[in-house]
Amino acid sequence: MGGWGFSHRAALGVSALVCTLGPVSGVGQEAPDHHGMDQATHQALTSLSAPLRSWQPTSGQPLEEMPVLKSEDGQLNATLNPAPRLLDLSGSPASSVVYDENFTGPTLMVKPGDTLRVRLANDSGQVTNIHYHGMHVSPRGRGDNVFRMMETGSTYDSVIKIPKDHETGLFWYHAHMHGNTDPQIFGGMRGLLVVGDIVRRHLPERFQGIEERLFSINDVYVKDGTVEDEAPSPADSTLLMNGQLQPTWTMQPGETQLLRFANTGSDRYYRLKLPGFRFTVIAEDGSPVWRVEREDALVLPPGKRFEVLVTATEAGTFPLRTTRYVQQEDSFGINPAATLGTVVVEGERVKELAPLKRLKGPMSEDLSRVKAVRTRTFVFGLRAKGKNYGRINGKFFTVGEASVRPRLRTVERWVLKNPRKKNKENNSQHPFHIHVNDFQVVEVNGKKFKATGQQDIVTIPIGGEVVIKQLFEDFKGKFVFHCHILGHEDGGMMQSVQVVN
Ligand SMILES: [Cu+2]
Structure with a gap:
């Protein structure tokens, strides 16, 4: 790198x-x-x-x-x-x-x-x-x-x-x-924080030595030379990668690179597309996948990471785009399409690597058949603006005793709900995030979900619900789960968990 x-x-x-x-x-x-x-x-x-x-x-x-x-x-x-x-x-x-x-x-x-x-x-x-x-x-x-x-x-x-x-x-x-x-x-x-060498540990021999690129994606709003606390609307902010406006990188025809994307912004979703390329996902949220899938688009809520292989088939100039994306039902939740950067494919053709079939090495555990010791339900909701407008089960976050107390080394099933509200501005997707332990998505909107691995962020759709399973492993102590739209979190959409013996 x-x-x-x-x-x-x-x-x-x-x-x-x-x-x-x-x-x-x-x-x-x-x-x-x-x-x-x-x-x-x-x-x-x-x-x-x-x-x-x-x-x-x-x-x-x-x-x-x-x-x-x-x-x-x-x-x-x-x-x-x-x-x-x-x-x-x-x-x-x-x-x-x-x-x-x-x-x-x-x-x-x-x-x-x-x-x-x-x-x-x-x-x-x-x-x-x-x-x-x-x-x-x-x-x-x-x-x-x-x-x-x-x-x-x-x-x-x-x-x-x-x-x-x-x-x-x-x-x-x-x-x-x-x-x-x-x-x-x-x-x-x-x-950004990189743990280990994912190429060496999880990819077959032929991928060793491929070019890797790290992308910290976020938006900025500058007024009178100062970065402001927030942008007046999604259309007013400027999208940056590694602090750069629409940077360019190169590939050779036939070359495969590892692109490591992180949404390090505070509140905005991206839906990435690289026309002319497909994304071969090897890890989501720092967790290598059990099953390799190829995608045309990647949705990144705030906090999300995807690590993907891309192969350049022909010479040319290809924009990395984020498409129009509605994360909230009023005008402040509509992210316009934009170009984030450009791949220039040029130079001598190199021999294409055979497509990746599977990753090697140890993986996270599949919890789909593990019995949960209990089910908890959490309802995420926004009230009118102002202080404490973010709620989970009707309560805003306060420091103090955690009411959620899972036992160490047990698996729990959590139902995460996001009921539709009358006011459009209160209908927002909520990217659920929990500290310390990853989780596995097992159901989305009442349908079984075949996860490709564990993760640490999942979107609870507007008017929908997500069911996750998680193992409280290795660590006792108090931490939090919250919505990763950070205005919602600061507004109270967070709760404490205390893992006990
Ligand atoms: Cu939220």
Whole structure:
């Protein structure tokens, strides 16, 4: 993977400003209209962007990837420093609160069995924390614990012990501070996390050495040189891959590449198409598939990952598109079609590899025939806007005792419902996500579903329901499940789970 150095797209010489913010006040009670960001930080952002004219991104640049931090001898020690910075955002400056110097933070590359230590030096001017999305790791203490509150001006360590039998694939990390999750991720507090080597572990010999590309897909809305907390409407935001507007990459005729897509945005669905190509899915949500399927389109709710093989059959220029997609029944839920990037197929023809039939190596367990010890039902719903508009079983999220208490090493069956409402604006798809353990979809809208593997995000359709089975494996402790449209989550559409003995 062609990582690039910090110097290549470094911030525009303003990192020193981060240190001059002066004392900042913890949880930022002063400026509630900036989502918990304190006044000093907001001023810093504004002063960074003050001399800027309108944001004019350059399209069609060669695709770049984020800098890579790779584990050595079983350890990776990474430091993230969320702070207001001036970014080179696709060739034009814009200010935002980000982890390093880019709109997606560094890519962390670890192996099963490694220990990942992340030092978060918080200069963001806001309270934050960090979540290791999709990882099967402990939620307790300094682990993947989203109940921690990391105050600005302080430094916090996470210690993530990755089990030896952890799955190999694409994950990501991001801020998960309830109430601030949406604006912090929209602003860029996210990064990709790669576990192991999926090609080596799961693909046959002939695929060894194929080109791999990582894509962090999200949207942005820049006003007066500053990345805003949200876009006025889906049509107003600009879609980016790795912080670039419509980047280009190349393939040779006959060549197969592994494309690893992550939706690292806060609230928007994508439906990816690459006309002229088919997607051979090898992993969903970092979980290698039991059965290989070929798709013409991939639907990515916020948080979702797909890892796919594509083969270029002929020379030419092919746009990677996201098609029009309705995620909510009012005008704010209609995502217009757009081009995300371009594949240029050129050069000498190479010999095509025989199509992939199946993956090798250990896989997640098929839970379809495993008996569930109990069934729970969760109804997801939106009420009128305002604080606490997201509900699960009529309740909005509060920190405190978890009412859902599964027993360790048991399988439960959960029925996830999304009843249709009278108001169109309350009819939204809800991408369900749970921390720590993957689940298996067994039924969608009353019909049996033949899953290709386990996953960590599933869409509950409007007026529909999804039934999942999950094994609460290896880790006791408290964590959460929620809707991954992060405005819904911040609005309360989240609940705690406590796995007990
Ligand atoms: Cu939702």
